Amino acid sequence: MSDDLNGLRALVTGGASGIGLATALLLARRGARVAVLDVTPGGLPEPLLPFKADVCDDASVRAAVEAAAAELGGLDIVVNNAGIGAIGTVEDNPDEQWHRVLDVNVLGMVRTTRAALPYLRRSANAAIVNTCSIGATAGLPQRALYCASKGAVLSLTLAMAADHIHEGIRVNCVNPGTADTPWVGRLLDAADDPEGERTALNARQPMGRLVTAEEVAAAIGYLASPAAASVTGASLAVDGGMQGLRIRPPATSAPTEEPT
Structure with missing residues (x-):
C-alpha cells in the first residue's frame, strides 16, 4: 500500500x-x-x-x-x-x-x-x-x-x-453508482423480494454488480x-459504467447493418 x-x-x-x-x-x-x-x-x-x-x-x-x-x-x-x-x-x-x-x-x-x-x-x-x-x-x-x-x-x-x-x-x-453499503442493505431487506431487487440493481449497472x-x-x-x-x-x-455506457442486453444480437 x-x-x-x-x-x-x-x-x-x-x-x-x-x-x-x-x-x-x-x-x-x-x-x-x-x-x-x-x-x-x-x-x-x-x-x-x-x-x-x-x-x-x-x-x-x-x-x-x-x-x-x-x-x-x-x-x-x-x-x-x-x-x-x-x-x-x-x-x-x-x-x-x-x-x-x-x-x-x-x-x-x-x-x-x-x-x-x-x-x-x-x-x-x-x-x-x-x-x-x-x-x-x-x-x-x-x-x-x-x-x-x-x-x-x-x-x-x-x-x-x-x-x-x-x-x-x-x-x-x-x-x-448503487453501492453495496449498509443503507442499501436495509433497503433491500425491506423490499418484498430482496433477492429480486438486488438482481435488478445489479443489472442496472453495466458491469453487472453493485459498486x-x-x-x-x-x-x-x-x-x-x-x-x-x-x-x-x-x-x-464510480458507477460500473452506468452513466456513460449504453450496453445491449446479452440476449440481443448485434445489428447486421450499420444504421443510416
Whole structure:
C-alpha cells in the first residue's frame, strides 16, 4: 500500500460505516492521520480518531472540527461524506423530509467545509472531496428528493472549486453508482423480494454488480492525494459504467447493418 498521504491530516464525515469508513481506513493505511466525525462514532478501529458531531447542528460541527484539528495539528483533507437517502417521486415525500435530506446532504457539507476552511488555508496540500452520486447526472426512478440533493452537491462542488482555487484548495466529488453499503442493505431487506431487487440493481449497472465501498474510497483517496494536484472542479464517476455506457442486453444480437 502506498504511503503517499504520509504526514497529511484528514477529516471524514459520516465515517463510521459504509463509504465513509472504507475511506477513513484507506486514508489511514496510506499514511494520513484521520479524524472521523459521525453521530455515532463509537467502536472505530485504530488508528481512526472518533469525534461526535451532527452535521445538521452548526455548533456541533464547529466544535468537532476544532477538536479534530487540534488533535491532528491542522487539516489537509476534508471528505464530506455524511448523507442520507430517500425513496419516492416528487409527490411522495413531505416537506419535512425534503428539509431533512437537504439539511444533511447539502447544508451538512456547507457547515463542515465552513468550519474547516481556516485550517485548509494553512495547508500546502488542501483538498476537499464531496460524496455526490450518479443520481446527480442520471434520472433514477423513485429518487426525486435524493437526486435533487445530490444535484445540489454537484453544483456546490463546482462553485466551491471556483471560489477557493486561488487559495490553493482543490474541490472535487465522486459520483458512486448503487453501492453495496449498509443503507442499501436495509433497503433491500425491506423490499418484498430482496433477492429480486438486488438482481435488478445489479443489472442496472453495466458491469453487472453493485459498486463496493472500497472502490469508491479508492477514488476519494486519489482525489485527496497529491497525485491529483491538477484536478479540481471534477466529478469522478464510480458507477460500473452506468452513466456513460449504453450496453445491449446479452440476449440481443448485434445489428447486421450499420444504421443510416
